Amino acid sequence: MPLSAALNDADLEFKCLECGHAFVRKGSWFKVISTFKCERCGVANRIGYADKLALFEKHSPPFGSTQRPTVNGGPALTRWSGVGWTAGLSRPSAK
Numbered sequence: 708m709p710l711s712a713a714l715n716d717a718d719l720e721f722k723c724l725e726c727g728h729a730f731v732r733k734g735s736w737f738k739v740i741s742t743f744k745c746e747r748c749g750v751a752n753r754i755g756y757a758d759k760l761a762l763f764e765k766h767s768p769p770f771g772s773t774q775r776p777t778v779n780g781g782p783a784l785t786r787w788s789g790v791g792w793t794a795g796l797s798r799p800s801a802k
């Protein structure tokens with residue numbers, strides 16, 4: 708499941724798990740790092756792939772955008788819930 712390239716130049720916010728200090732980096736930065744040392748408390752935050760996915764999902768553009776994330780090998784994500792993309796379980800079928 709690729710992380711959307713649409714957010715490479717977008718500012719994404721991540722909060723330190725230890726002290727809650729928020730920092731902002733580009734999407735492309737989040738793609739390549741795996742840990743981040745908080746500039747406030749010095750704790751090393753581990754940012755796993757699941758965390759990145761959640762982060763990208765949270766910052767993805769709402770429904771109607773030309774950049775629609777899809778699940779690799781699965782159904783396209785078709786609904787924007789206001790929080791994140793949801794799988795197209797309620798996708799209208801032809802018949």
Ligand SMILES: [Zn+2]
Pocket residue numbers: 723724725726727728745746747748749750
């Ligand atoms: Zn911190």
